[in-house]
Amino acid sequence: MKRDKTIFDLIEKEHLRQLHGIELIASENFVSDQVLEAMGSCLTNKYAEGLPGKRYYGGCQVVDEVETLAIERAKEMFGATWANVQPHSGAQANAAVMMAVMDAGDTFLGLDLSHGGHLTHGSFVNYSGILYKPVAYKLKEEDGTIDYDMMEALAKKERPKMIVAGASAYSRDWDYARMRAIADEVGAILMADVAHPAGLIVTKLLNNPFPHCHIVTTTTHKTLRGPRGGLIVVAGDFENPWGRKTPKGQVKTMTQLLDSAVFPGIQGGPLEHVIASKAVAFGEALTDSYKEYIKQVQVNAAKMAECFIESGYHVVSGGTDNHSMLIDLRSKFPDITGKQVENTLVLADITVNKNMVPFDSRSPFQTSGIRVGTPAITTRGVKEGQIVKIVEFIDEILSDIDNDSTIASVKKKVNDLMKDYPIFAY
Template sequence: MEKKSNSAEKILLNYYQKERKRQKSTLNLIASENYPSKKVLFYGGSLLMNKYAEGYPGSRYYQGCQYIDKIEELTIDLAKKLFKFEYANVQPHSGSQANQAVYLALLKPGDKILSLNLLAGGHLTHGAKVNFSGTFYQVHYYNLNPFTQKLDYEEISKIAQEVKPKLIVTGYSAYSLKIDFAKFRQIADRISAYLLADIAHTAGLVAADLFPNPINYADVITFTTHKTLRGPRGAVILAKKELGAKIDKAVFPGNQGGPNPAIIAAKAQCFLEALQPEFREYQKKVLKNAKAMADYFQKKGVKVISGGTETHLLLIDTKNSYNLTGKEAAEKLEKIGVICNKNMLPYDSEKPWITSGIRLGSPALTTRGLGEKEFKEIAQIIHNILQNPSDPKLKKASKSKVEILVKKFFQSQKH
C-alpha cells in the first residue's frame, strides 16, 4: 500500500517537473496567463491557507482569525488605493465567482442582462447558455459592428432601449480596443440599468493608468488578479459604497464558503507590486509588444480583428488569412513551441471547439523580458509557419528559433 502511494507521489512530482519544463521551454502567448513574482507564489502557497475564516474582518465564524483579519484589511486597503475606489471585496476565488456574486447581489432570477455576444469577445459568465448566467437570467446581446468589428455605441444604445435590461455588462475576454465607459454609463442611465465593468483582462493596464478606467462610470467592477495584473489565481469586486453590503453578502454566504487567506495575502503582494513605478513600465512594454505583433501581421496583409490592438491582445483571422481553422493554427504553433489559444471571431461560423482564429497576448513573455524586436520575430515565425504548415525544413528552423529565444531569455532562470 505504502509502496503504491510512494510511486504515485513520484508520478505526481514528475508531472509537476514536466509542466515546469514545458513552461520554461515554450513561448507563451496566452493572453490570460502570466508569471507572478516569487513573493506572490510564496504567499499563495503558504500556511495561511490552513486557516478557515468564513465571514469578514471583525466578524468571523471561527476563532483565531486576528492575523487573517489584518491581512484581509490590508489587502482591501491596497485594492482601494490601487484602483482609487471606495469599496473592495477580495474574497472571490475566481473571476467567474466574482461575476456570479455581482448578479446575485443586483438581480433576481429571470432579470434581463445585456452583454456582448460570446463570439465577439464576451465571457461565458456574461450570459452563455451553457453557463449559470445564461441559465438563471434572460440574456440579450449586442454585437460588434460587422464591418469595423468595433463596439457600436449607437447600436448598443438602441438595443438597450428596446430590451431595458437591469444590468449592462462591458469588459471582455477577446476585444483588442479601448472601451468608452462614459458612453456605456449614458446608455445605462437612460434606462436606469446597473453597469458592470468586467476588467478581468485589462486590470493591470487600468491599474497602470494605461487603459480607460471605469471607476467613474461603473456601479460595479470585477477583475481577475492573475492576468495582466500578474498576481495569484483569484478575483476582486470593486463597487460603489452603497452596494458594498449587498456584494459582501452575495460573496459570503451567497456563493462561497471560506475565503483562502493565502491567496488574499498573495493579492496584497500583487497590489503592492502594481503600485510601484516599475509596474507601469512593464505595462507600457506589454502594450508596445502586442502592437509590434499586430503591426507585423497587418503589414503582411493578415486579417487582424478590429483592425489592430490598443491592449495586451490581438485576434487573427486564420481562416481567411491562412486557410486554417483556429484549432489547426493553434496546434501547428504548439508543435514549434509557440503556445496560444484558438478563439471565436465576431460572427464566426465555426463551432467553439474549432473556431476561425487565434488570440495572441503579450503579458507573459513581456514578464520574461522579451521586447518589441523579439515580438516582431515571433510574429514572423508564426506567419511563416501558418503560411507553410507542411514544410518540414521550415518547421525545424522555426523550432530552433523558438529554442534560441527561450534559452536567451528565461530557460535558465530559477523562478
C-alpha cells in the same frame, strides 16, 4: 511523509514547458517568486468565513491583517472605496455581482460570446445564461468595434436590470461614459468586467471605468500578474435601488449586498493563502517597475499587431489599444482553422488559443481565428525586436503548416530564443 514524486515530477515537466516555450495566451502570465511563495504558504490551513473583524471562526487575527492589506491595496490600485478580495475566480466575482443585482429571470445586456464576450456574460451553458435572461450586443461588422448604438437600442427595448461592459477577446478601449448614459436612461446598474485589461487600467494606460461604472470586477491572474482569483471593487457606495433590507429593516447598500453575495451567497471559506498572494501582487502593481512592465506589454502588443498586418493577416479592428488581439486567419489562409493553428504551433512550443472572430463562419470548436497577447512574454523580458521574430516564426509555420521539418526548425529557434529570458524576474 513520503514525497509524492509522481506529482512533483509532473510539476517540473510543466515548469520546463513554460521555460522553453513562447507563451502568447492573452489571459496568462508568470507570477513573481513572492506571489508564488504566498500562495504555497500555511495560510491555506486557516478557515476564515466572514470578513476581517467579523469571522465565524477563532484564530483569524493574522489572516484579518492579511485580508485587510489586500483590500486596502485593491482600493488604492483602482481608486475605489470598497473591495471584496474573496472571489475564488473571475467567474465567481461575476456570479456574486449578478446575485447581488438581479433576481432569477431578470434581463441583462452583455457582449456576445462570439464577438469577444465571456461565458459569464450570458452564455446559455453558463449560470449567467441559465439563471438570468441575457441579451447580447455585438461589434460593428465594418470596423470590429463595439456597437454602442445597438447597445442603446437593445437597452431601451429590453429595459435590462444590468449592463455588462468588458470582454475576453476585444482589443479596443471601452467608452464607459457612453455606457453609463445608456444605463441611466433605462435605470440599469453598470458593471465592468476588466479581467483582461485591469493592469492597463490601474496604471492609467486605458480609460478608468470609475466613476462611470457602479461595480467593477476583475481576475487577478492576467495582466495584474497575481494568483488565480477574482476581485470586486466599488467607488462610492449607494443604497440598492430595489429596497432590499437588512434583518433590522434598513435598506442595504450595494456593497452590503455584494459582500453577502460572495459569502454566504456563492462561496464558503475564503482562500487566505491566495488572498495573501493577491496582496503581494497588488503591492507589486503599485510599483514603478510594474508600470514600466505594463507599458512594455502595450508597446509589444502594438508591435505584434503591426507585424501581423504587415505579413498579410487581418487583425480584428485593425490593431490594439491593450495587451491582446484577435487574428482573423481567413484573409491570408482561408482554409486553415484556429484549431489547426493552435495544435500546430504547440508542436513548435508556441502557445496560442483558437478563438471565434466576429461574424465567424466556423464553430467555436474550429474557429477562423486565434487570440494572442503579450503579458506573459513581456514578463520574461521580451521587447519589440523579439516580437518581430515571434511573428516571423508563426508565419513561417502557417505558410507551410503540414511540413514537420519546418515545425522542428522553428521549435529549435523558439527554444534558443527563450534561453535568454528567465521566467521569474525577481
